[in-house]
Amino acid sequence: MIHYLTFQNGDSDKFWQIETNGTTFTVKFGKIGTEGQSQTKTYDTEEVCIQEAQKKIEEKLKKGYQDSQGNNHFKKIANSKITFDESDFKIIIGEYESIIIKKKAESLLPFLEKVPRIYRESLKKHVKIAKKYWTEYVEISKPNKLLGNSYGTWGYRGDNTQQEIIFLSAIALFNKKEILSWQEINSILGKFDNILLKKILKWAAPNWIEDYFNHQSSKNNWFSISYEILRYYETEKYINFNPQLYARSFSMINLYNSGFKQGQESVDFFCNDPLSIERDFPLIFDYETGIQNSFGNDEVYGYRKKAIWEGIIEKLLLDNKIDRIWFFEKCLETQTKEWNNGLKTFFRGQFNQAKPTNLELLTLQNSIFPLIDYSFNQVANWSISLIKEIYQENDFELKKLCDWLPSIMMRDDCKSSIKSILTMFEKILKKDPNLKSDILNLATDALTINNLELQEKASKLILKYIDTNDIEIIEKLEMYTTQMVGNIRDTFHEYLESKDTKEIPSYVEEMIPKGNSYIKLSKPVNIPDNWNDILFHIGKFIESNNCIDDEILIDILISKRHLFPNDFYNQTEVYLKKMEKTFFTSFFKNITLNFAKKQLSKQTIEFEFPYYYDETTLFKIFNLHYDRLKLALDKIQRKSTLSLLSMPSHEPNWISPKVLLTRLLEYQDNAEPIILTDFVLAISRMPREETEEAIEMCEQIQNQDIKDIMKYCLGESNEIKFKEKKRSIFNMFSKNENAKGEENLNALWSVASRTFNNEGEFPIFENTSFGNAPYVKNNLKYNYKVDEKWNEWKNHQTGEISKSPSWYKFSFPLPSPFSIPKILIYSVDSFKNPKQEAYESYFYIQKDDVVYWYNLSPQFIDPIFAKLLNTCSSLSDRDYSGIGGGLTILLNENLKVTSPILMFLSTACLQQNREFRGLAVEVMIVQLNSNNINLEEFGKNIGFLIFNKYGPLSRFVNVLETLKDINNHINLSLLKIVEQIILNFRGVNEFPTNFKKMLEVYFDLMNKTRQKSSHQVIEIMNEWRSVNSIKNIIKLILNA
Known part of the structure; x- marks a missing residue:
């Protein structure tokens, strides 16, 4: 039997435990939380032993000691031979919860010892419940508060002690299968100085610790257990020696949770332990580890100072406890392994730090040669640096070197090494002229590298030793002619066949831009005309990033509703489920997706801006698309089947003049109100092509304002019919837009004039309320600048102002915002946004949105690139995908490359992101x-x-x-x-x-x-x- 008693008052906090074992009992006593002292007594018979133990217990109880559980019913359960009883189990659970709530960790083991085995499986389930409740990061709704958390409603219910009780319970009760998923107990197992952990391990004797460490280590790259802890568990026979596990533990030597206080103590421990040196040290060369990042917490081995393993290797070599040649061989072997480059760099550093002699390097030369062929340029360059030290020694194998060098002589990433090799060739040829053919072949290969200085060096060597009989070399020179830079080709003129060089004409006269002169109305849009094709297009929309697929779907939902069967909700259900799981990188697409879901669902779904975007703050062009879709929704609700005016008639984004005039006349005949947002986008998408019939159709338009605008857009008239007096345009436009009659009409004229005269000046708009807006009277002025930026903060230790490393930001001034009509599509996003400095990361438009924006207004795109310049392109070391969107637009050879577009392309050529630079090329x-x-x-x-x-x-x-x-x-x-x-x-x-x-x-x-x-x-x-x-x-x- 075992009894654990405690005595606690204001002055004392101690325990007393007695355990009988046959004719012997052992008493332990001391301060709670310590291991305490122990005394053992032996009696003639087991009966006498138990009687004496019971007397001791009664004496302690009289003195005020209490049973650790303080529950006589529980003692009765623990001491009886019973079958499972639900009421008894509730008492056990009550005792366990009491230990957690009261944070009585010292009572856990006595409690577990008393729990009959028949209840332990059920207790395990409760431990899992306790883990979920006490140790998971949760939100607790008011008025409940998290224990130990006064800062908010998020956190852990349990503090460190309570969580430790639960994790120790798992260690004591769980088997291998049950424990493997508990990542958290690693922190407990790592505290091998924890007395309670030691007691529980001794009581439970788990056989799964090695499997647990292996499982966590293989499953999670971040997981590691310290070397000292593994040695402890191996000594206590909880685990066996496992090479891979030990190797992974090396990076944990002397980290924060290590048992050592100083880095030097770690070094001394490892270097003075024969088992560590003979069995464990070689593992660093056999398994990939993180030893290059193992730092201590003192002056010598502090973070980013001297790595612990640097000190270990240095001391082992200094004390001659490892063989130098063996060490060098192992360092060389690591260089061709598929390991972290930082680790390989560490071993190269240790190799150099050991300062191998020339004699040692000669011994190692056959291990160095293969490194020349390695793909990682730092390894190849290092091998050449080692060879430079010994290539003139008598025992150096020059011929073997020449056999290995072809793999490096054409490598652009090894230019410095190739220059060194060319210098070495001069001395090698003096020492061994028989290698002339090999060396000239190798030197000729260097002419493939795009570097003038290197090619000059190679050509001088070749010209010094080549003769007309070197046919193979001359053939190579002929083959490499196109790769020779500068005047290198001319230096070999006597060995190369003469070739006439065509006179190249001056390029100034020939460079005539293609500009915008191409047929835009070449590919009509095909709208599905049956239900099966409509279903197919819905699926296509979900998978597509093309703007035209959105436009077609919007038009289907407006003009093709008569093709929808009565049970179309059931047939589109599968598409709706897919839509629910779909998220586009394009905000435009996500707005359209919300619109489509509303139209195809049985349920009532509100059509609104996606929750993650603030329509009042950022890009106003998104609002225009949203307004356009609200118009489409209104049409559907009114059962109007007339297409939007801005619906493209030709791919990818064009509207035929004839189609637009036809729609305007249909609107007129059906008394359909025109929404200016829709009309202005239609104008921006209509090119001046195939205008003859459209011009004739203009005469049928009754509204004089629309007739005048359309004649201007079609090129029939150059007169801007500016309106100075307020008057109603209600007979054609919607009520809301009629409220600001002449302002909206003049804004419409402004967009039309800029669309068809991108570079023009329009002083006629000077006195309007929006005359000073960008791209109205004049185009935006691009006064580019690059400013140095840095962060400052006060160092509270020194009181001085500290500065971060600086960076450089590109920008140009934008006008301050003021109220303008929202249909000024070229102006709405061309103002300074006061919130941009504070919330800068929210102002970077996505790639697909840039392309979508272009498709909405394809005839004047300077505002798009001006916005990109002041947002995505402002820094050269960010990966803002909007840059890729702008470059995608510029792949069109028919674009007119204006000043802001050209500056955008210039910034793209200097982006850190190689993908952007590749696209810029x-x-x-x-x-x-x-x-x-x-x-x-x-x-x-x-x-x-x-x-x-x-x-x-x-x-x-x-x-x-x-x-x-x-x-x-x-x-x-x-x-x-x-x-x-x-x-x-x-x-x-x-x-x-x-x-x-x-x-x-x-x-x-x-x-x-x-x-x-x-x-x-x-x-x-x-x-x-x-x-x-x-x-x-x-x-x-x-x-x-």
Whole structure:
């Protein structure tokens, strides 16, 4: 038997426990929470032993000690041979809940010892219930409060002690299958100095601890258990040695929950323990770990100072407890494993830190050679740096080196190593001339790398040793001719076949933009004309990101309702379920999705803005689409089957003039009110094509205002019939829009005039209430700037102001907002938004929304790109998908590339995101071939952005290298662009990184296009002749 008693008052807090075992009983006593002291007595018989123990218990009870549970009924249950009884189990559960509520962790083990086995399975279920209630992060509705949480209604009901009681209960009762899903108990098992944990482990003797650690470690990458804890559990025979588990534990040495106080203690422990050195240390080379991130909490081994394992390796080598050659071999082996690059970098660092001698490196050379072939450039470069130390030694195998080098000689990411190799070749040829053929072959391969300095180095070596009998080398030179940069091809002229170079005409006269001169009304929209096709299109809409599929569905719901069968709700149910699970990245699409769900559902669904967007704050163009759909809803409710005026008649977004006039006449004949939002979008989508019949139809329009506007839009008239006096236009427009008669009509004229004359000035609108709005009287002024930004805060320890690293933000001023008619679709999103600074992350439009916006107003898109410039493109190191949307629009070769569009493209070429830069390259190819880019302006833009540190020059150099050599026309264009960038740096003697590389690209373009530098560039080059970093390339340019 076992009894656990406690004595608690104001001065004392102690326990007393007696346990009988045959003829012996053991008494433990001490302060609660400690292990206490123990005494053992032995008697002649078991009966005498129990009698003496009972006397001791009675004495303690007389002195005021209490049974840990204080429940005599429970004692009776524990000491009797019983069958399961529901009322008794309720008493047991009551005792268990009392332990949790009163936070009496010391009472848990005595309680568990007394619970008969027949009740333990049911108790397990209650432990799981307690876990859910006490340990999960929850919200409690008022008036209930979370225990220990006075800050709000979210948190944990249980504090640390209560949660620990529950987790210890699981450790004591659960089997392997039951415990594996409890991630939380890792924190308890990690406290091997917890006395109560030790007692429970001794009592329960679980056999699942190793399986638990293995399961959690394999399932969760973040999971790890410290090395010291594993050693403890192994010593106590709770687990067996498991190599992978031990290896994963290495990264936990001396972290926050480690048993060691100082980093040096961890190092000393590991380095002085034979088992750790002989059995465990080699595991760091066999399993991927995180030892490179294992830091201590002291001056030497603090965070981001010296890693604990750096200290361990250093001490083991210093004390000669591991073999150096073995250690070096193992470090080399790690470099070709598919491990974290940070870990491999750590082992390279430890290899270098050990400072291998040349003799040791020679011993290792056959292990170093394979690293040359490795795909990760840092490993390949490191192998060359090691070889540089020993390649002149007598025992170095030069021939074997030459056999391994072909894999690196064409690698653009190993340029510095290749330069070193070319330098090594000179000395190798002096030492062993028999390797000439091998070395010249390798040097020739270096001519495939797009780097002028490297190719010059390779060509000098080749020219020094080549002769006319080296047929293989000469054939290679012929093959690599197109990849030679600058004047490298000319240096091999005597070995290459002479080829006539075509005279390249001047590009200035040839660059005639295609502009907007293409047929827009080429592909009519097909509206489904039967129910099966309608069902098919509903499915297509759910899967599609195309704007036209939305438009077709909207038109179906308005004009094709007569094709819907009586049971259409049942037939569209499957589509509705799919819609409920669908979420588009496009806000436009999600508005349309809500609209479609309302029309196809039996249930009453409110059609409103999606909950996650504030229609009063952000992009106003979304409101226009929402208003348009509310008009569609109104039509459906009134059973009007007339299509929206703005419904496209031709893909992807165009309305035929004849179709628009036909709709206007149908509206007139059916007394259907015109909603200005719908009408203005229709105008923005109508090109001046196939206008003859439409012009004739204009005469049938009764409303003079609409007739005048349509004649202007069709090009029949150039007169803007401005209205100065208030008057009613009620006979054609809706009541709400009639309230501001002449203002709305004049706004309509403003949109029409800007749609068909993008660059025009319209002083006629100067005195209107909206005359100063962007794109009304004049286009927006783009005064671009790049400002340095940083954060500041006060260091409360020093009292000084601290600054964050700075960044650079692109912007241009926008006018302050004022009230304008919402139908000014080019102006509504062109004002400064006072909330943008505070809630900046909410002002970045998604890619699909940008494309959708373009489809709503395709004939004047400057406002779209102006908005992108002031939001998504304001920083070069963000991944705002709106940039991808803008670039997708620019893949159209027929667009007119205006000033804001060109600046947007310039910023895209400097984005950190490689996908955006790749898309920008595609746009450049399309627009350069179409002569749509103003090369001088584009070059000035890039120069301005780089000079003001918007983005690093290296990104644009990458764009140049990708575009170069696609065709001669693009090469000529790039030459002009780079000249403008160079001019932007006039008078500067300090250049951005990779400026020399850009000049090398420029020199290469000069040679390939047979062009000379302009006089302005030559003047600047002469000013830069004395600048050491670029003087060599300047000399080549001036002599070209």
